[in-house]
Amino acid sequence: MKLTIARLGHRGDGIAEGFYAPGTLPGEEVEGEPQGDTLTDIRILTPSAARVKPPCPHARTCGGCLMQHASDATVAEWKTGIVRGALDGQGLSAEVRPILTSPPRSRRRATLAARRTKGGILMGFHTRASDSITPVPNCHLLHPDLIAAFPALEALVKLGGSRTVEMTLAVTRTLTGPDVVVTNAKPADAELQLDLARLVESFGMSRLTWNGEIVAQRTPPIIKLGPTRVTLPPAAFLQATEEGEAALLTLVREAVGPAKKIIDLFSGLGTFALPLAQQAEVHAVENDVALLTALDKGFRQGEGLKRVTNDIRDLYRRPLEPDEFKGIDAVVIDPPRAGAEAQCHTLAQSKVARIAMVSCNPITFARDAKILIAGGYTLQWVQPVDQFRWSNHVELAALFTL
Numbered sequence: 001m002k003l004t005i006a007r008l009g010h011r012g013d014g015i016a017e018g019f020y021a022p023g024t025l026p027g028e029e030v031e032g033e034p035q036g037d038t039l040t041d042i043r044i045l046t047p048s049a050a051r052v053k054p055p056c057p058h059a060r061t062c063g064g065c066l067m068q069h070a071s072d073a074t075v076a077e078w079k080t081g082i083v084r085g086a087l088d089g090q091g092l093s094a095e096v097r098p099i100l101t102s103p104p105r106s107r108r109r110a111t112l113a114a115r116r117t118k119g120g121i122l123m124g125f126h127t128r129a130s131d132s133i134t135p136v137p138n139c140h141l142l143h144p145d146l147i148a149a150f151p152a153l154e155a156l157v158k159l160g161g162s163r164t165v166e167m168t169l170a171v172t173r174t175l176t177g178p179d180v181v182v183t184n185a186k187p188a189d190a191e192l193q194l195d196l197a198r199l200v201e202s203f204g205m206s207r208l209t210w211n212g213e214i215v216a217q218r219t220p221p222i223i224k225l226g227p228t229r230v231t232l233p234p235a236a237f238l239q240a241t242e243e244g245e246a247a248l249l250t251l252v253r254e255a256v257g258p259a260k261k262i263i264d265l266f267s268g269l270g271t272f273a274l275p276l277a278q279q280a281e282v283h284a285v286e287n288d289v290a291l292l293t294a295l296d297k298g299f300r301q302g303e304g305l306k307r308v309t310n311d312i313r314d315l316y317r318r319p320l321e322p323d324e325f326k327g328i329d330a331v332v333i334d335p336p337r338a339g340a341e342a343q344c345h346t347l348a349q350s351k352v353a354r355i356a357m358v359s360c361n362p363i364t365f366a367r368d369a370k371i372l373i374a375g376g377y378t379l380q381w382v383q384p385v386d387q388f389r390w391s392n393h394v395e396l397a398a399l400f401t402l
């Protein structure tokens with residue numbers, strides 16, 4: 001069957017006449033075998049001018065990246081289109097600024113899969129549409145410091161991996177060395193614990209968490225947030241790239257303007273709250289106790305910061321009420337993928353002059369934006385931000401004013 005690809009779908013597949021054609025681009029004439037709604041055994045008859053040679057040598061097999069065959073401009077246009085499409089879907093219009101994409105080799109956290117094999121070990125990302133594992137020693141996504149941690153991770157797999165159960169290794173780059181969280185590993189008996197502690201020392205890891213327990217810490221895993229430093233709780237949420245975090249912070253700063261009193265909702269460990277405390281008193285709200293404890297410690301260690309208070313609260317079950325925003329100049333809100341529907345309903349009834357919203361899901365963002373707009377807010381601009389280049393994820397920051 002021959003088809004001409006009309007457009008890219010949300011998962012990055014080319015779409016033509018009701019068929020998904022993975023790895024194809026708009027305008028390409030392709031030939032393949034239909035299987036259900038998918039074209040398989042695809043041959044590209046007429047390649048698009050937007051087609052590029054994947055920069056990463058693992059791109060053909062690795063399932064980590066979807067869009068390495070497309071030029072940066074094509075991916076940027078497609079992701080911006082996803083944001084525009086979500087706004088259109090709710091009947092909203094706003095200035096959509098040009099996307100800010102993190103550079104290659106900038107991801108500071110990654111989760112790798114691993115197991116032992118007859119001859120040694122296998123560690124990497126899952127192979128495209130499969131449970132098998134592709135080693136990724138030359139990955140173009142990960143920060144070089146994460147690649148440099150591979151020998152340490154491989155040594156952990158040798159010690160604690162099995163041939164039947166897949167182990168996962170989540171590694172985060174910190175100022176004090178890689179922070180590693182291993183799950184599905186062999187239980188750490190006394191002997192294994194000693195071996196693991198030796199590995200942490202010899203490979204310069206900051207900390208090792210093994211099946212949910214911290215088994216070794218050479219030094220606390222520390223990251224810099226604005227004027228202060230924060231110790232990462234194990235498996236803590238952290239923006240995926242430093243460049244993306246800096247871009248989001250610049251946008252949030254622009255959005256809150258000269259605010260002197262700010263509430264930061266879904267604050268995490270203070271990515272926005274702590275730097276904003278250089279200009280304003282900040283009240284941070286979040287439901288993860290470990291993140292708020294880290295934020296509070298970071299605040300106490302920072303110099304020249306205005307007061308930062310915090311509240312442990314489930315914002316889905318108990319969103320802040322409209323009168324809790326009295327006297328507040330600006331709100332920062334950065335919910336998980338599910339968005340912040342309940343919180344936006346009460347925020348829409350508040351008198352807060354400026355709302356900076358950060359979102360990792362354009363669909364729930366647009367739903368929540370519509371709630372704020374119905375309450376009298378104006379959506380001034382939307383800035384797409386891409387920390388997950390070559391994937392189908394896109395994030396954004398936006399400003400609402402009253």
Ligand SMILES: C[S@@+](CC[C@H](N)C(=O)[O-])C[C@H]1O[C@@H](n2cnc3c(N)ncnc32)[C@H](O)[C@@H]1O
Pocket residue numbers: 237238239266267268269270271272285286287288291313314315316317334335336360
């Ligand atoms: C996208 S992260 C943003 C964190 C922070 N703003 C940052 O940039 O590092 C979303 C945060 O919402 C928190 N969260 C998830 N569900 C929540 C809930 N029901 N109530 C309050 N916070 C929640 C998570 O713990 C996480 O820290």
